[in-house]
Amino acid sequence: MQIIANSTKKMQPELAANIVTCQSGVPVTTSLAIAEGVGNTHKTVIQLIRKNFDDLQEFGSLAFEMRVIKADGRGGQQAEIAILNEQQATLLISFMRNIGVVKVFKKNLVKAFFDMRDRLNQRQPHIDPMEALRDPAVMRGLLLGYSEKVIGLEDQLKVTQPKADALDRLATADGSLCITDAAKQLQVRPKDLFLLLQCKKWIYRRQGSSWLGYQDKIQQALVEHKVTEVEHSSGLCKVSTQVRITMKGLAKLSGSMLNG
Secondary structure, X not given: OOOOOOOOXXXXXXXXXXXXXXXXXXXXXXXXXXXXXXXXXXXXXXXXXXXXXXXXXXXXXXXXXXXXXXXXXXXXXXXXXXXXXXXXXXXXXXXXXOOHHHHHHHHHHHHHHHHXXXXXXXXXXXXXXXXXXXXXXXXXXXXXHHHHHHHHHHHHHHHHHHHHHHHHHHHXXXXXXXXXXXXXXHOOOHHHHHHHHHHOOOEEEOOOOOEEEXXXXXXXXXXXXXXXXXXXXXXXXXEEXXXXXXXXXXXXXXXXXXXX
């Protein structure tokens, strides 16, 4: 799929400053910022991301979140927004035709990532190690800082270790859950879990059929199919197939959500 930008739409001047933001110390952009920058619909950009999901995943785990998008100052509606790091964003725009406003946006995007990295680097003061060795006060401050980090990591381990142990037990358990029940276990909305499983290519759906699991995920024992035969009063039997999340699959989903 190639995106053809609306060359008559100019990128707003204030957009360039807001293309890239920082999340957990990492410069990122969004599918919404890219859609606005290239003058295309957000739906089209999301479709391009889904089409090239596996390629983008090679540069890090893709994150999605639900936001309310407002149009022309009126009430908005919820939409799924993709969060992309620098490599993912660069790859994504390489799939777009290099004309008009797209060329302008590509330059602005590259500049915005460089500017954000510069700002992040400026926040971290440079310390000459030799000067630090000669200054007891600096050494004491560094040691205290590292001690606090170690204590913080130990406290974090106390919280995450029981969760990790629970995931290990879950991964070796038997049985499976329907996607709705799996969503309850993961404490997410069923519609969000269905969307996540589609994006990760765990499940798919043909027109007019029920959800099915991808063969590679079945082979990995992450999903399975449950076949149910129901006998009607007419004597005829109907066979239905339901895709279910295995305990191993539930543990993998829990782990990915735990690790962000």
